[in-house]
Every structure is written in C-alpha cells, then in structure tokens.
Amino acid sequence: MLGLETASGSVEAITTIGLVLVEAVVLYVGYGALSSLVGQTVLDAVGGE
Amino acid sequence: MDILGLTPMMVGIFVGFGLLIGILFGFFGMGGSFLVTPALLVMGYPSTVAVGSGLAFVFGTSVIGALRHRDHGQVDYKLALIMTVAMTIGIEGGKSVVFFLDSTGMADLIISISYVGLLAVVGLFTLRDAWGSKGTDSTGRDLADRVQSLHIPPMVTLRGDVRVSGTIIFAVGLVIGVLSGFLGVGGGFLLMPAMMYGLGVPAAVAVGTDILQITISGGFGAFRYAQSGSVALPVVGALLAGSALGARIGAGATQLVEEDAIKGYFAAMLLAGSVAVAAKELGAAYGIEILNTVSIALIFGAAVLVSGAVVLAAVCRLRNDSVGMWCRLTTS
Numbered sequence: 349m350l351g352l353e354t355a356s357g358s359v360e361a362i363t364t365i366g367l368v369l370v371e372a373v374v375l376y377v378g379y380g381a382l383s384s385l386v387g388q389t390v391l392d393a394v395g396g397e
Numbered sequence: 398m399d400i401l402g403l404t405p406m407m408v409g410i411f412v413g414f415g416l417l418i419g420i421l422f423g424f425f426g427m428g429g430s431f432l433v434t435p436a437l438l439v440m441g442y443p444s445t446v447a448v449g450s451g452l453a454f455v456f457g458t459s460v461i462g463a464l465r466h467r468d469h470g471q472v473d474y475k476l477a478l479i480m481t482v483a484m485t486i487g488i489e490g491g492k493s494v495v496f497f498l499d500s501t502g503m504a505d506l507i508i509s510i511s512y513v514g515l516l517a518v519v520g521l522f523t524l525r526d527a528w529g530s531k532g533t534d535s536t537g538r539d540l541a542d543r544v545q546s547l548h549i550p551p552m553v554t555l556r557g558d559v560r561v562s563g564t565i566i567f568a569v570g571l572v573i574g575v576l577s578g579f580l581g582v583g584g585g586f587l588l589m590p591a592m593m594y595g596l597g598v599p600a601a602v603a604v605g606t607d608i609l610q611i612t613i614s615g616g617f618g619a620f621r622y623a624q625s626g627s628v629a630l631p632v633v634g635a636l637l638a639g640s641a642l643g644a645r646i647g648a649g650a651t652q653l654v655e656e657d658a659i660k661g662y663f664a665a666m667l668l669a670g671s672v673a674v675a676a677k678e679l680g681a682a683y684g685i686e687i688l689n690t691v692s693i694a695l696i697f698g699a700a701v702l703v704s705g706a707v708v709l710a711a712v713c714r715l716r717n718d719s720v721g722m723w724c725r726l727t728t729s
Contacts, residue, residue, distance in 0.1 A: 361623035364630055365616055368453050371634055372460040375641035383645055395715035 403631050411635035419643020420704035424650050432670055435512055439677045439692045444504040449622025450629045456615035457637045462608045472605040473556040479563055480570040484614045487574015492621055494579055512674045520667030541597030557599040578618055650711040662703045669699035
C-alpha cells in the first residue's frame with residue numbers, strides 16, 4: 349500500500365516537473381518568435397523613432 | 398470563471414509578478430526568484446507549498462536561462478558535478494527540516510526568520526558593493542586565495558586555472574543545498590558569490606555553472622516537494638508565463654544599462670523583502686492585520702520599483718535622455 353502510494357506520488361511528481369519543463373520550452377520558443385517578429389518595431393517605438 | 402482553480406484576477410497578479418521577477422532575473426542574472434516563496438507565504442499559502450512552488454518556479458526559470466545561455470555559457474562540468482551531488486544531499490536535509498518543523502507547527506515562523514536574516518545579509522552586502530566600498534574586491538580575492546591555499550585532498554583543477562580542494566567545494570555545496578531545500582530558493586544568489594568570492598572561479602564560468610546547477614537542483618527539489626503534492630502548478634504556470642517574457646526584457650536591458658547604476662535599488666529590494674517577512678510575522682504574532690498588508694505592499698512594491706527602474710533606465714538610454722527628471726532618478 350505504502351509502496352503504491354509512493355509510486356503514484358512519484359508519477360504525479362514527474363508529471364508536474366514535466367509540465368513545468370514543457371511550459372518553459374514552449375514559452376522560450378514562443379516569446380523568441382514573438383520578439384524576432386515585433387522586437388525591433390517595439391524598440392523603435394519606445395526609442396521615439 | 399476560475400482558471401485551474403485560480404480567479405482571473407489572481408492569474409493576472411501572478412503573471413504580473415512573474416513579469417517583474419523575470420525582468421530582475423534577466424537583468425541581474427540572479428535574484429527575484431527568491432521573492433516567490435516569501436510572496437506566497439505572505440499570501441497565506443502553507444510553507445511547504447510556498448517552498449515547493451518556489452523551487453518549481455526556479456526550475457522553470459533556470460531552464461529558460463539555460464536555453465538562452467547554451468551557446469555562450471561557459472560551464473565547468475567538474476565543479477557542476479561536485480556541487481550537484483553535494484547540493485542534492487543538502488536539499489534532502491533542508492527538506493527534512495522543513496517537514497519536521499511543519500509537523501511541530503513552527504515551520505512558518507522559522508522559515509520566515511531565516512528569510513529575514515538571509516535577505517538582510519545579502520541586501521547589506523549588495524548595498525555596500527553598490528556604494529563602492531573599496532575593500533570589497535580585495536576582501537573577496539583574499540578569501541579565495543586563502544581557500545585555494547588549503548590543500549585538503551582531493552585537489553581539483555577548474556576552468557580558468559583555479560586549483561581548489563574538492564572537499565571544500567563539496568562542503569560549500571552541502572551548506573547551500575541545505576539552505577536551498579530549507580528556503581525553497583534555487584541557491585543562485587548564494588552559489589554565485591560562493592564560487593566567485595569563495596573559490597575564485599572566473600565570473601563567466603560561475604554564471605554558466607550556476608545556471609546548469611540551479612536547473613538540476615531546482616528540478617530535484619521541486620520533484621521531492623511534488624511527490625507530497627506541495628507544488629501549486631497553476632501558480633507556477635502563471636508566474637512562468639510572466640517571467641519568461643520579463644527575462645527577455647531584462648536581458649535586453651543589460652545591453653543598454655550598466656548594472657552598477659541599478660545595484661542600490663536591488664539592495665533596497667532585498668532589504669524590503671526582509672522587512673516584509675518580519676512585518677508579516679509580527680502581524681501574525683500580535684494579531685495586527687495592517688502589518689500583513691504592509692508586508693504584501695513592501696514585497697510587490699519593491700519588485701515593481703526595481704524592475705521599473707531597470708525598464709526606465711533602458712528607455713532613457715534608447716531615447717538618449719539623461720536630463721529628464723525620471724531618467725536622472727534611475728542613475729542616482
């Protein structure tokens with residue numbers, strides 16, 4: 349029983365960490381694409397050009 | 398309508414707070430992440446969830462940092478390996494202490510007091526550095542020379558021709574690991590000064606090794622807390638969504654603004670964090686509700702102030718404005 353509980357806790361923990369990892373990679377790629385698309389425009393606008 | 402158990406307003410607050418922390422992380426290369434645990438504590442999350450979620454957030458942030466640094470990050474794998482083993486053992490020790498204290502009902506108080514002390518010490522150290530105290534560099538150098546002169550076997554040679562005792566590296570990693578597991582911090586703001594000032598590792602190698610190390614130890618720490626269900630995933634997800642964007646803004650600002658110009662604000666933020674946790678504890682102990690409000694205002698206010706100063710300084714540089722009232726404020 350105890351072993352089963354620990355195993356399910358570990359599976360849940362791996363899922364949790366996996367989700368954080370996937371979100372981090374998706375955000376990195378997503379924001380990277382966004383900044384290469386509109387980054388320069390935003391910088392120009394902020395710089396008053 | 399709730400989003401994964403959080404109200405839209407709470408999601409907005411966490412994304413916004415993550416954005417501020419991301420700016421700080423991207424600009425200073427450290428700091429900010431250790432504001433998450435005290436912020437969750439003052440918002441009323443149990444200490445185990447605050448620490449576990451803090452570690453999960455640190456893991457996610459450092460993955461993003463590692464991805465960004467992977468091309469030009471210098472890493473000493475020998476140093477990273479010793480530190481990782483030592484910190485992993487240390488985190489286990491720190492976590493056991495948290496769960497033991499939790500069972501006695503004293504975890505919140507002791508973790509809060511430790512935060513007050515640690516943030517105050519690091520804050521005062523940074524403030525002294527910001528004010529240009531002359532002895533800082535030589536003191537750091539002296540300490541590293543003294544550590545390197547201790548020939549406790551096995552001796553290891555690190556990048557930058559640094560020869561230092563493996564036993565000392567292990568001991569330093571163990572202590573930082575205990576603090577990391579105990580307080581829910583990635584250890585970056587302790588590891589960086591320890592590697593640079595304590596072991597004499599060159600700054601570039603310290604940064605690269607630090608990020609790899611934090612990714613591994615943060616991931617392991619978060620895993621251990623997640624096993625007991627002590628990671629609030631929606632909170633971590635919302636914080637990460639903000640911090641990933643903030644980290645890009647902060648990293649971009651480093652191309653425009655010198656770190657020394659903002660260091661004083663950073664030190665003030667650490668000290669404000671320390672006062673905030675102290676105020677929350679006093680408020681809880683004596684039933685003074687207003688102190689809890691003061692505490693929340695201090696933590697969020699300090700993060701807003703420092704990340705605002707970073708962004709404002711960058712905007713001033715982009716506009717070549719050094720005489721405007723706001724622009725003069727950021728460099729004073």
